[in-house]
Amino acid sequence: MNNGNSQPAAIHAENLRRHYVMGETVVKALDGVSLEIRAGERVALVGASGSGKSTLLHLMAGLDRPTSGTIETQGHNLGAMSPLELAAHRRSTVGMIFQAFHLMPRMTLEENVELPLRLAEMPREERPARVREALARVGLSARAGHRPGELSGGEQQRAAIARALVNRPAILLADEPTGNLDSHNGAEIIRLIGELNSALGMTVVLVTHEQNLAAEFAERMLVLSDGRLAEERRLAGAQTGAAR
Amino acid sequence: MKSNDLIELAGRNLRESSFRNSLTTLGVAVGVASLVALLSLGAGLQGLVSDRFSRSGLFNTIGVFTARDFRGMQERERRSGVQGDHARPLDAAARKEIGALPDVIEVYPEIRMLTDVTFQGRTLFTSVSGLSPSAKQNEAFEKMRGRFFSSADADEVILHVDFARDLLAPPDTSGDAVSLPVGPPARNAPEVSDAQLDSLLGKEIVLHYGERQETPPPPGESQGAAPTRRAGGADPPATGQQAAAKTTSADGTSGAADETVSFSVVRREKTLRIVGIIETEPYAGITASSNARVFLPVALGEKLRPALPSNLRDLMQARPSASGAAGETYSALIVRVDDPARVQPTQDALKKMGFRTFSLLDATKSLRRVFVIVDLFLAIFGSVALVVASLGIVNTLVMSVLERRREIGLLKALGASDADVKRLFFVEAGVMGALGGALGVVLGWAIGHAINFGTNIYLTRQDLPHETIVLLPLWLIAGAVAFAVGVSLAAGIYPAARAARLDPVQVLRYE
Numbered sequence: 001m002n003n004g005n006s007q008p009a010a011i012h013a014e015n016l017r018r019h020y021v022m023g024e025t026v027v028k029a030l031d032g033v034s035l036e037i038r039a040g041e042r043v044a045l046v047g048a049s050g051s052g053k054s055t056l057l058h059l060m061a062g063l064d065r066p067t068s069g070t071i072e073t074q075g076h077n078l079g080a081m082s083p084l085e086l087a088a089h090r091r092s093t094v095g096m097i098f099q100a101f102h103l104m105p106r107m108t109l110e111e112n113v114e115l116p117l118r119l120a121e122m123p124r125e126e127r128p129a130r131v132r133e134a135l136a137r138v139g140l141s142a143r144a145g146h147r148p149g150e151l152s153g154g155e156q157q158r159a160a161i162a163r164a165l166v167n168r169p170a171i172l173l174a175d176e177p178t179g180n181l182d183s184h185n186g187a188e189i190i191r192l193i194g195e196l197n198s199a200l201g202m203t204v205v206l207v208t209h210e211q212n213l214a215a216e217f218a219e220r221m222l223v224l225s226d227g228r229l230a231e232e233r234r235l236a237g238a239q240t241g242a243a244r
Numbered sequence: 245m246k247s248n249d250l251i252e253l254a255g256r257n258l259r260e261s262s263f264r265n266s267l268t269t270l271g272v273a274v275g276v277a278s279l280v281a282l283l284s285l286g287a288g289l290q291g292l293v294s295d296r297f298s299r300s301g302l303f304n305t306i307g308v309f310t311a312r313d314f315r316g317m318q319e320r321e322r323r324s325g326v327q328g329d330h331a332r333p334l335d336a337a338a339r340k341e342i343g344a345l346p347d348v349i350e351v352y353p354e355i356r357m358l359t360d361v362t363f364q365g366r367t368l369f370t371s372v373s374g375l376s377p378s379a380k381q382n383e384a385f386e387k388m389r390g391r392f393f394s395s396a397d398a399d400e401v402i403l404h405v406d407f408a409r410d411l412l413a414p415p416d417t418s419g420d421a422v423s424l425p426v427g428p429p430a431r432n433a434p435e436v437s438d439a440q441l442d443s444l445l446g447k448e449i450v451l452h453y454g455e456r457q458e459t460p461p462p463p464g465e466s467q468g469a470a471p472t473r474r475a476g477g478a479d480p481p482a483t484g485q486q487a488a489a490k491t492t493s494a495d496g497t498s499g500a501a502d503e504t505v506s507f508s509v510v511r512r513e514k515t516l517r518i519v520g521i522i523e524t525e526p527y528a529g530i531t532a533s534s535n536a537r538v539f540l541p542v543a544l545g546e547k548l549r550p551a552l553p554s555n556l557r558d559l560m561q562a563r564p565s566a567s568g569a570a571g572e573t574y575s576a577l578i579v580r581v582d583d584p585a586r587v588q589p590t591q592d593a594l595k596k597m598g599f600r601t602f603s604l605l606d607a608t609k610s611l612r613r614v615f616v617i618v619d620l621f622l623a624i625f626g627s628v629a630l631v632v633a634s635l636g637i638v639n640t641l642v643m644s645v646l647e648r649r650r651e652i653g654l655l656k657a658l659g660a661s662d663a664d665v666k667r668l669f670f671v672e673a674g675v676m677g678a679l680g681g682a683l684g685v686v687l688g689w690a691i692g693h694a695i696n697f698g699t700n701i702y703l704t705r706q707d708l709p710h711e712t713i714v715l716l717p718l719w720l721i722a723g724a725v726a727f728a729v730g731v732s733l734a735a736g737i738y739p740a741a742r743a744a745r746l747d748p749v750q751v752l753r754y755e
Binding site for chain 1: 656753
């Protein structure tokens with residue numbers, strides 16, 4: 001449950017399985033994964049398409065429930081939580097960014113970033129400062145009043161990162177955040193996530209199929225194959241990890 | 245999510261598909277408008293009828309009688325322990341006590357007599373009745389010829405138009421006195437012109453009646469002798485006749501403390517001026533004015549002290565009816581309360597005082613029941629359109645769920661609970677219902693006014709007075725909007741549940 005320190009692991013999974021029944025076929029998206037991620041650690045989940053990395057990320061986010069095994073964040077068993085508790089977990093413990101950004105197209109950036117604060121029922125008067133702070137961290141203060149359609153892909157993903165940060169979660173879960181970006185913008189986003197990890201101390205789990213990118217960013221790389229943890233690599237020369 | 249955030253998000257969502265949502269809202273508005281128009285028509289007709297009845301005075305009037313007057317109730321009296329012979333008399337003290345009851349605005353005796361009336365040398369036999377000042381509110385006096393009584397005890401009469409026609413008819417040569425049907429209107433009443441009827445106003449008639457005068461008991465009769473009938477002589481200025489009775493104990497035998505009551509009936513004449521002619525019967529009391537043809541102020545009627553049939557009945561029942569010592573009793577008192585709703589409590593109070601009562605409260609209840617049924621049917625027909633409109637809401641919201649799958653999935657990924665998602669769709673449905681309801685009330689009001697306008701054009705062509713047949717009471721406005729919101733929320737149940745069931749993993753992966 002913990003790695004020798006009194007502080008519980010940020011994420012702990014034990015013999016985690018997620019099977020989907022599709023007619024008579026059972027698809028084993030995850031099949032007995034055990035892992036532990038320390039608080040503040042930068043971890044990359046890599047693997048081919050269908051290897052189970054996104055499924056594992058969704059289980060960490062509390063968007064899905066395991067078929068068997070346990071998954072815990074900060075010592076709390078997500079499998080035992082009620083739907084309301086899982087919703088609270090998604091609001092307060094984790095922040096998510098997606099490959100497709102998933103910004104509300106008719107909302108301005110600041111309205112998009114404010115959305116998690118609305119869900120968390122933060123008092124209205126406290127929200128603007130938090131939104132400004134989050135947008136400043138990703139360098140989009142000047143674009144606060146713009147709609148997503150008026151921004152480049154990289155800017156949209158930075159806005160999505162600001163939205164994920166605004167509730168100050170302990171864990172940032174990034175699902176292929178560079179998948180829709182060119183290499184330059186992709187590198188910028190990875191650098192930004194690394195900086196946030198260093199500045200805020202949040203645990204970051206990055207799902208990617210680009211092993212080079214993972215190697216640049218992460219302290220540790222977990223390779224998934226056919227729903228199993230095939231390999232675990234410790235990485236020394238992470239790009240933004242030099243500050244740590 | 246807090247309510248104000250939910251409303252804000254819902255409003256934003258509704259604005260994003262403004263054309264489709266406006267059409268859906270308009271559908272709700274049309275449904276509510278049909279409901280409001282039909283129910284306001286029902287309320288208007290109900291108001292019209294209630295107003296007529298209210299102004300007739302029938303529904304805030306109670307007839308009060310002494311308990312012994314109801315022979316059919318003797319068995320019940322015995323069971324309840326109220327013996328008629330011991331029933332409380334309806335005398336001046338009772339009248340005063342009844343007048344002091346809360347909600348009672350008027351108490352007056354029932355005065356009705358069958359007597360002769362002389363007009364320009366012709367004598368007609370008819371029914372005369374007393375009218376209270378409050379009867380002026382009655383619809384019968386709205387379009388009368390002439391006017392109402394100038395004061396509560398003026399020497400004036402108002403005639404029913406049938407009697408007025410009889411007064412103007414050529415004299416019957418078969419005899420001196422003309423006997424006329426007293427009750428139902430004369431169907432073969434002679435034709436007279438309006439000018440002839442108007443010519444009666446200001447003219448005088450002479451009312452013949454017997455005045456009741458208390459007389460002291462004849463010597464010796466107070467000692468238990470049998471009641472005597474004393475033939476009256478030609479007492480100037482009129483002929484008098486005295487009747488006397490002694491009181492008897494409950495078992496019917498003469499008691500030791502016998503008291504003889506007696507009165508004389510003295511023939512009198514009273515000249516009265518015709519001030520008005522009415523077309524319809526006023527029904528100012530429960531029984532008093534029914535089928536009467538000549539009306540005089542009730543206070544004048546009391547002053548004249550006419551011998552009424554009830555006096556003779558009292559005499560025969562050995563009640564101190566006309567005894568000055570025991571005080572005057574009335575055959576019936578008419579009690580008016582300020583509000584028809586206060587009739588029942590006042591009736592209860594009167595019963596506690598030991599009197600029998602009669603009112604048309606039961607008839608009012610039946611009438612209300614009829615209107616409730618009519619309103620129910622109108623509401624059902626009106627609701628059909630709203631139910632159809634609610635299907636539009638279901639359709640719009642289901643479409644919205646399909647279009648906003650990604651948004652719903654994202655909200656859930658960001659921490660929205662299933663309940664938050666449901667509430668968001670409920671608020672959207674409720675906002676459409678509230679807006680549609682408000683717009684529908686305005687439309688319904690406009691339709692109602694158009695119906696009213698058209699009806700009054702028709703009434704004008706038929707030479708009838710204008711009426712308000714459409715009413716939009718506050719309860720209907722509030723009820724219609726609340727109903728629209730309720731139906732819309734019900735329509736939102738399925739789409740909201742469908743939205744809440746969306747799996748964010750699937751949605752975010754494939755959208």
